Amino acid sequence: MLDHLDDLxxxxxxxxxxxxxxxxxxxxFFRxxxxxxxxxxxxxxxxxxQQGDGDTAGMPHMAPGRYEEINxxxxxxxAADPAFAGLFSYGSPGG
Known part of the structure; x- marks a missing residue:
């Protein structure tokens, strides 16, 4: 994704x-x-x-009506997804 920021x-x-x-x-942004x-x-x-080349690593695999792989x-x-571990900091509540 980061290789395609201009396209995004x-x-x-x-x-x-x-x-x-x-x-x-x-x-x-990621959503x-x-x-x-x-x-x-x-x-x-x-x-x-990318999918035509058979390289689907990192691509969402979505069949019609099935979106369970989307965070x-x-x-x-x-916070629960290991792919995003340590990327986000929300700070402390009220502070």
Whole structure:
């Protein structure tokens, strides 16, 4: 994903009307970025090409109506997912 930040920025601007992806908090960015191959943008082209080569590592595997592999980006889900271990800091409540 990080190798495609310019492509993601382009797709975010078109499909979500987000002009600057750097202003998003981490959970929101990853939640939206994960879904980009569902839209008719450059990330779909990249995902299709990658799957065509048989290299699907790191790509969401979504059959119609089945989204259980998508991390919803909630604080609890991100904290429990080993793929995101240590990436997010939420600070202390009230402080």
């Amino acid at each position: 920025a382009s797709d975010f601007s078109v499909f979500h009307r987000i002009a600057d992806i750097t202003l998003l908090d981490g959970p929101t 939206l970025a994960w879904r980009m191959p569902a839209y008719e943008g450059v990330m779909r082209v990249r995902a299709t090409a 919803p980006g909630t604080r609890t889900a991100l």
